[in-house]
Amino acid sequence: MSETQSGTQADADAERNIEPDEVLDVKGESCPMPVVKTRQKIDDVESGGVLEVVSTDSGSMSDIKGWASSTDGVELVSQIEDEDEGVYRHLVQKTDD
Amino acid sequence: MTDEADVEELRERVQGLESQVEVADTSEGEADSRSMVIVATQGSLDMAYPPLILASTAAAFDWDVTVFHTFWALDILHEERSKNLKMSSVGNPNMPVPNLVGTLPGMDAVTSKMMRKKIADNDTASVEELIETSLDLGVEFQACQMTIELMDYEEDDFYDGVTVGVGAATALEEMADADIQLLV
Numbered sequence: 001m002s003e004t005q006s007g008t009q010a011d012a013d014a015e016r017n018i019e020p021d022e023v024l025d026v027k028g029e030s031c032p033m034p035v036v037k038t039r040q041k042i043d044d045v046e047s048g049g050v051l052e053v054v055s056t057d058s059g060s061m062s063d064i065k066g067w068a069s070s071t072d073g074v075e076l077v078s079q080i081e082d083e084d085e086g087v088y089r090h091l092v093q094k095t096d097d
Numbered sequence: 098m099t100d101e102a103d104v105e106e107l108r109e110r111v112q113g114l115e116s117q118v119e120v121a122d123t124s125e126g127e128a129d130s131r132s133m134v135i136v137a138t139q140g141s142l143d144m145a146y147p148p149l150i151l152a153s154t155a156a157a158f159d160w161d162v163t164v165f166h167t168f169w170a171l172d173i174l175h176e177e178r179s180k181n182l183k184m185s186s187v188g189n190p191n192m193p194v195p196n197l198v199g200t201l202p203g204m205d206a207v208t209s210k211m212m213r214k215k216i217a218d219n220d221t222a223s224v225e226e227l228i229e230t231s232l233d234l235g236v237e238f239q240a241c242q243m244t245i246e247l248m249d250y251e252e253d254d255f256y257d258g259v260t261v262g263v264g265a266a267t268a269l270e271e272m273a274d275a276d277i278q279l280l281v
Contacts, residue, residue, distance in 0.1 A: 028220045029220055029222070030219060030220055030221050030222075031150065032150045032153050032154040032157070032222075032227075033222050033226075033230075035154055035157050036153045036154060036156075036157045036230055036234065037230075038157070039156075039157035039158075039159075039234065040157075040230075040233065040234065067154075067157060067158060070158060071157075071158050071159055072159065
């Protein structure tokens with residue numbers, strides 16, 4: 001998958017169809033913890049596995065995207081704003097370095 | 098005969114240069130990860146945040162991060178004092194306290210308490226949490242030896258994992274090699 005834009009139909013589809021291997025709950029936490037804890041948690045994910053990060057920080061949309069694009073070994077699969085639950089959901093895949 | 102000697106000499110030079118190019122190629126591959134050195138000089142509650150947030154985030158990017166703490170910034174690494182950093186009410190136009198009121202006894206404690214409450218209410222990470230997380234992600238925190246002695250601190254006063262026994266020369270050497278250098 002190439003560059004993803006937040007909130008696209010493709011993101012919504014990915015969110016619906018991909019079952020994450022790990023889930024990281026950073027609700028309530030603000031910058032820089034969503035990104036920092038995502039980095040720590042990705043160590044628990046096996047190569048090819050997907051981590052879902054659930055955040056309430058609106059800055060996490062830009063921050064996790066920026067982190068994923070400039071960090072080796074991870075790829076952003078999708079980002080959606082889940083308005084029903086008032087959270088942002090990010091799917092990050094661990095790739096081979 | 099002279100020509101042959103010249104050719105032989107040139108061949109040796111080319112071989113020498115080629116091996117240097119190989120070395121350069123390899124080191125470029127290894128230098129894929131970026132590096133950042135922050136020099137932290139301030140020790141107030143508000144000024145503890147910028148270096149810690151940048152350091153922990155850069156470490157999340159897998160950058161090689163060093164934070165060199167000198168003068169008041171030593172308090173950020175001081176296990177006990179880091180939990181009780183203060184803010185100044187005077188001369189801080191961002192605080193809702195007029196300067197004259199700020200000079201009253203106990204006002205700094207009030208201002209610091211206000212800030213601490215805001216930090217807690219907003220679920221912003223504490224200084225302690227940012228330090229522990231940064232250490233976990235491999236950030237190198239250095240405490241300036243000269244200032245440690247100036248402030249009469251002991252090595253054991255600092256968080257586990259903090260490097261002591263370093264000075265300006267160490268900081269400069271690392272800054273010269275780093276991609277990003279910041280003074281906070």
